[in-house]
Amino acid sequence: MLPTVSPRRMAFDRFVSHKAAVVSVFILAVLVAFVALSPLTARYGVNEAVQAPPNYFLSPRANAWLGTDDIGRDLYSRLIYGVRVSLIIGLFSAIISVAIGCLIGSVAGFRGGRFDDVVMRVTDLFLAFPFLVTLLVMRSMLGAISWLTPVIGELSSVRFIIVLFAIFGWMGVARIVRGQVLALKEREFIEAARAVGASRWYIVRRHLLPNSIGPIMVALTFSVVSAIIGESTLAFFGYGPQAGDGATSLGILVGQAKGAVNTGFWWLALFPCLTLVTIALTINFIGDALRDATDPRMQKDG
C-alpha cells in the first residue's frame, strides 16, 4: 500500500524545500526573540546614555556595540526597541487589512454586479496613485477630523499609524481574494453546495474562504512588509509615530541616518538600514515560499 500524504503535509514539504525561506524563518525567529526579550537583550533604556558626556557619535565599541547617536544613546538597544514598534505596526495593520480585504473581496467576487464594479474601480484608482502622496493626504485628513481622534488616536500615535495602514492596505488584499473567489465560484463543489440550498454567507464562510487560505496567508505576509516599509517611509519624512515617551521605531532610526550620511557616521546609516532590509527580505521570502507551498500550480519553473 502506498503511504498517503495529506495536502497539508505536501504543502509543508514544499515550504521546507524552499531553502531561503527556511533560513528566513530562522533569522526572523531570532529577531523576534530578541525583541520579545528586550528587557534581557537590550543593554540600555530607550533614552539612556551609554556613558557620561562626551558620549555622542561614538563609533562601535565595547560599551556600545553599534555605536551611539547624537545624544549618546546606544544604537543597538534602540534598534531592538524600534523593531518592536515596527513589528507591532506591521502585524496589527496587516491583520486588520486582511480581515477587511477578505470581507470586501469575497463579497465583491461572489456577488459581482454594481458593488464589484465600484469596489474594484476605487481600489484600482487608489493603487495607481503614488502611495506616499495618498498616505500623507489621508493621514492629514484623518488627523484633522476631531471626532475620529478618540477612536483612532492622536496623529503621531502608533494606533493612528496602524489604522492608516489598515485603511490603505485592505485594497490589495481585496483584489487577491476577489480573484480567488471568482476562480472558485464556478467549481463543482460550490455548485453542489448551492444545489443543496446553502446560503451565500454559508458558502463564503465554509467553502470560499477556507479554500483561499493560501493566497490570504501570502497577502498577510506581504501586508506586514508593506506596513513596516510604509511606516519607515513616513517616519523618514518626519510624519511617523512618536511612540510615547521618546520610544523609537525603525523608521525614525532610518530617518536619522539621513542626517548622519554627510558627516560620515556610517554606523547610524548602515545598521538601521540593514535591519530594515533583513526584515523585509525574510518576510518576503517566507511569503514567496508560502505561495509556492499553497499553490502547487504556480511552481517556480513554470
Place this chain on the structure above:
Amino acid sequence: MLRFVLRRLAWAIPTLFLVTFLVYVALRIGTNPVESYKRINPRATPAKIQQYIEVNGLDPNYVRGYFRWLVNFVTLDWPRSIKGSREVWPQLKDALANTLRLGAAAIAVGIFFGLMLGVYAALRPGGRRDVGVNTAAFIGISIPPYVSAILLQLLFAVYWSRWFGSTLFPTSGVYPPGHTGFDLWLMLKHMVLPVSVVAIQIIAVYARYMRSSLLDVLSSEYMRTARSKGISERRVLFKHGLRNALIPVVTIAALDVGSIVGGLIITENIFSYPGMGKYFLSSFGEGDFPLLMPWMVIIVASVLLFNLLADVSYAWLDPRIRLE
C-alpha cells in the same frame, strides 16, 4: 478601435473631475488652507484673506468652492502661492521637467536591463542563472529606495573621496551650487545616483515580469506548433515567443510610466533633486493650497491618461481581446 478609445475617454473625464473633487476636499480638511495662509502671512488684512478665499475657491460649501476653484483653474487664472506670493506655473514647470528627465532616464535604463535579465533567466528555467537572476530581483524588490539611496550617498558623498581622493558622482541637486546655464555633462553626472536608485527597483520588477511572461508563452501550444513547422529556434523565440511575452509587459509599463511623475518623491528628497517630489513635500508641509492643487491635477491626469494608454495598448497588441 476609435469607439473604444472614445468610450474610455468618456469614462476618464468624469473620473478626473470626481478624483480632483475628492483631492480638493481631502486637502481642505487635511491642510486647512485658510489657517495655513494666516500662519504664513500673520499680518494679512481681513480683506486679503477674503481675497485669498475667493481666488482659491475656499467657500465653506465644498461643492460650490470646488466649482469656483475649477473655473479659475480652467481659465488659467491660477492663484499665487501663499508663501512669497510667487507664480505657480514657472515652479511647477521646472519641477515637472526635472522629474520627467529623471523618470525617463530611469525607466529607459530600468526596463531595458530588466527585460534583458528576464529573457536571460527564462531561457533556462531552473538553471543556475535563472536562480541567480530571480534571487537578485527578489532582493532588489525588498530593498526600499531610501535605503539604497542612503547607502549610495554614504559611499559616494563621504567614503569615495576619502579613499580615492576625488568625488566620482555628486550626491545632490541638478548642478553644483552657484552654477548657471546648461551643461549636459554635469547634469548627467548628477543624475547617475538618483537614476540608479530608481532603476534598481524597475530592473528587479521587470526582470520578474518578463521572466514569468516569457515562461508562460514558451509553454503554450502555439510555440509547439511553431517548432513543429520547422522554423529555426531563433525565429521561434523572437518572432513568436518574445513578441507575445511583451504584451502584458507593455501594459504594465504604461501604468508605471503614469505613476512615475509622483513616484520619485523619496529619491528626489534624498538627493535634493528639485523635481515634483520636492515640490510636493515642501508645499504639503506648508499647507500651500495654491501650489498643491495644480500638482495634484497633473498627478491625477497622468495616472488616468496612462491607465487609458495601458488599456488601449493591450487591446491593440492582443487581437484576441475584444474591445467591447
